[in-house]
Amino acid sequence: MARYIAQLIVAGTQVVAKAFARAIKQEIEASQQAAQKLGGSAKTRSERMANQKLGLSLEEAKQILNIKDLSKEEIEEKFQALYKANEKTSLYLQSKIVRAKERLDHEVNNPEQSKSQSASKT
Known part of the structure; x- marks a missing residue:
């Protein structure tokens, strides 16, 4: 029983970590696009x-x-x-x-x- 709980915790942690990484990547891309819009041109x-x-x-x-x-x-x-x-x-x-x-x-x-x-x- 403890083994299944541990597997469930590990799986949940992996899902949250992947979602967090994806959110950070999207935020970085949005920040770069905003920077280009603001001052990227002449x-x-x-x-x-x-x-x-x-x-x-x-x-x-x-x-x-x-x-x-x-x-x-x-x-x-x-x-x-x-x-x-x-x-x-x-x-x-x-x-x-x-x-x-x-x-x-x-x-x-x-x-x-x-x-x-x-x-x-x-």
Whole structure:
């Protein structure tokens, strides 16, 4: 009887150890992907800081508001339309829309950073 209990304990320990190892491996891969997204390309330090401060990258903010060019009028127009469309549905979506507008406004109001970023990419 004790032999079966010992075998059961060993088998259970092996299952838990394998699951733990798999979880650690997935976490390492996710961490590496996040690091590549954050700074793997030719981003400047100021762009990485703005992304971290505002919580969104410029590309993500453009996707959320569906904006091609950075103009104050287009940003405000898209913001108002999306914000009002999600007024009664989702606070989360409204929050993302506000953060995207803040990121794009930051980019429009600080053109010297945008120019240095585009110069560093070429």
